[in-house]
Amino acid sequence: MKPRLLNxxxxxxxxxxxxxxxxxxxxxxxxxxxxxxxxxTGFEWTNPHCYIEIDVPNESGATKxxxxxxxxxxxxxxxxWKFSSLKKGDKATLIINPHKSEPGGGFLFSATLPDxxxxxxxPGRGPQK
Amino acid sequence: MEESSEMVPDADRRNSRAMDLKKLLxxxxxxxxxxPFATGQSSKNPxxxxxxxxPLRATGEYAKFAPPAAGPLVxxxxxxxxxxxxxxxxxxxSKRGEPLATGGAQCIPYGVPTMMRIASYPVxxxxxxxxxxxxxEAFSEVRRVFMDKxxxxxxxxxxxxxxxxxxxxxxxxxxxxTIGIKPSVNGYLGMPHSEKxxxxxxxxxxxxxxxxxxxxxxxxxxxxxxxxxxxxxRRLPDYEMVEFVCDNNREYVxxxxxxxxxxxGQ
Numbered sequence: 215m216k217p218r219l220l221n222x223x224x225x226x227x228x229x230x231x232x233x234x235x236x237x238x239x240x241x242x243x244x245x246x247x248x249x250x251x252x253x254x255t256g257f258e259w260t261n262p263h264c265y266i267e268i269d270v271p272n273e274s275g276a277t278k279x280x281x282x283x284x285x286x287x288x289x290x291x292x293x294x295w296k297f298s299s300l301k302k303g304d305k306a307t308l309i310i311n312p313h314k315s316e317p318g319g320g321f322l323f324s325a326t327l328p329d330x331x332x333x334x335x336x337p338g339r340g341p342q343k
Numbered sequence: 344m345e346e347s348s349e350m351v352p353d354a355d356r357r358n359s360r361a362m363d364l365k366k367l368l369x370x371x372x373x374x375x376x377x378x379p380f381a382t383g384q385s386s387k388n389p390x391x392x393x394x395x396x397x398p399l400r401a402t403g404e405y406a407k408f409a410p411p412a413a414g415p416l417v418x419x420x421x422x423x424x425x426x427x428x429x430x431x432x433x434x435x436x437s438k439r440g441e442p443l444a445t446g447g448a449q450c451i452p453y454g455v456p457t458m459m460r461i462a463s464y465p466v467x468x469x470x471x472x473x474x475x476x477x478x479x480e481a482f483s484e485v486r487r488v489f490m491d492k493x494x495x496x497x498x499x500x501x502x503x504x505x506x507x508x509x510x511x512x513x514x515x516x517x518x519x520x521t522i523g524i525k526p527s528v529n530g531y532l533g534m535p536h537s538e539k540x541x542x543x544x545x546x547x548x549x550x551x552x553x554x555x556x557x558x559x560x561x562x563x564x565x566x567x568x569x570x571x572x573x574x575x576x577r578r579l580p581d582y583e584m585v586e587f588v589c590d591n592n593r594e595y596v597x598x599x600x601x602x603x604x605x606x607x608g609q
Contacts, residue, residue: 260591
């Protein structure tokens with residue numbers, strides 16, 4: 215119950231500060247957290263959002279690709295991220311809020327980097343540096 | 344020679360008077376540097392707003408700088424109904440997880456006055472005597488406030504995102520008058536507006552590192568009465584503004600006008 219409550223609180227904060235943001239985040243299911251573990255195929259430090267592209271193997275050995283949306287560089291740097299925090303080939307564990315209608319889409323809650331650091335998705339969302 | 348010898352003391356007296364005047368001037372200048380927050384500042388020596396300003400969260404030590412509550416937004420009846428209907432539709436769509444298209448989701452700039460507060464992004468103010476430039480970090484939006492030119496008639500300004508801004512100092516308050524915002528530019532709280540909209544801002548330092556921007560919107564076509572709201576900012580002394588070029592927008596609008604996300608490889 216506790217992590218979910220925290221997540222809801224984080225969302226409330228996010229929405230409160232996002233009175234005018236790039237877009238509404240209601241396309242993601244903020245009540246649900248999914249952990250994915252895989253190999254990074256790209257880390258895009260871009261606007262209006264940064265993205266982690268990641269290949270995630272399932273039990274049968276097949277690979278499913280995910281595009282995980284993050285904040286923008288300005289927002290993420292406040293949470294300890296840098297343009298070089300992830301690179302192609304890195305193994306990463308991501309906690310995401312899945313997209314409601316795009317199965318390969320999601321919004322980052324937190325990421326465990328290869329060096330063990332856990333970063334959130336900007337102030338008010340996930341663990342901070 | 345006698346004449347000239349008599350002139351020397353005169354010159355000395357003049358010099359000594361000039362020295363006294365100089366001392367007085369220095370004292371006055373020193374006083375004006377100390378007193379502005381206590382006494383208000385003359386427009387000849389305006390405060391320097393140059394710096395990076397972040398949205399202020401009015402908690403803890405900043406609680407006392409909370410901006411006053413926004414005034415009511417009262418639209419004329421013919422605009423009020425469609426506006427309320429649109430807001431209800433947006434809220435409903437958002438609840439379903441199918442947010443309706445907005446300019447922002449398509450990387451269209453926000454313009455005046457919305458660009459003064461985009462999520463938690465800062466704005467940078469560069470103050471020069473003849474022009475004050477305001478740069479919004481989100482979408483790298485730029486406004487120019489002309490300090491040495493009168494405002495143009497509203498019919499002479501080509502409608503755009505930032506319009507034309509003329510500014511002057513009213514004591515220690517920077518007053519910025521903006522006209523020429525085109526009706527398609529997102530309005531305050533999504534309100535509709537006409538080409539006659541006029542935005543008057545009063546920017547004032549409440550403390551050396553706290554700024555308020557009181558924004559009043561008048562629109563004789565759309566609004567029943569002017570609406571006023573205030574934004575509060577906190578100075579970020581060492582912040583380096585980050586570039587923002589919207590070149591990787593994965594959100595797109597489908598045929599129903601709903602914002603969708605593009606997943607790579609699909």
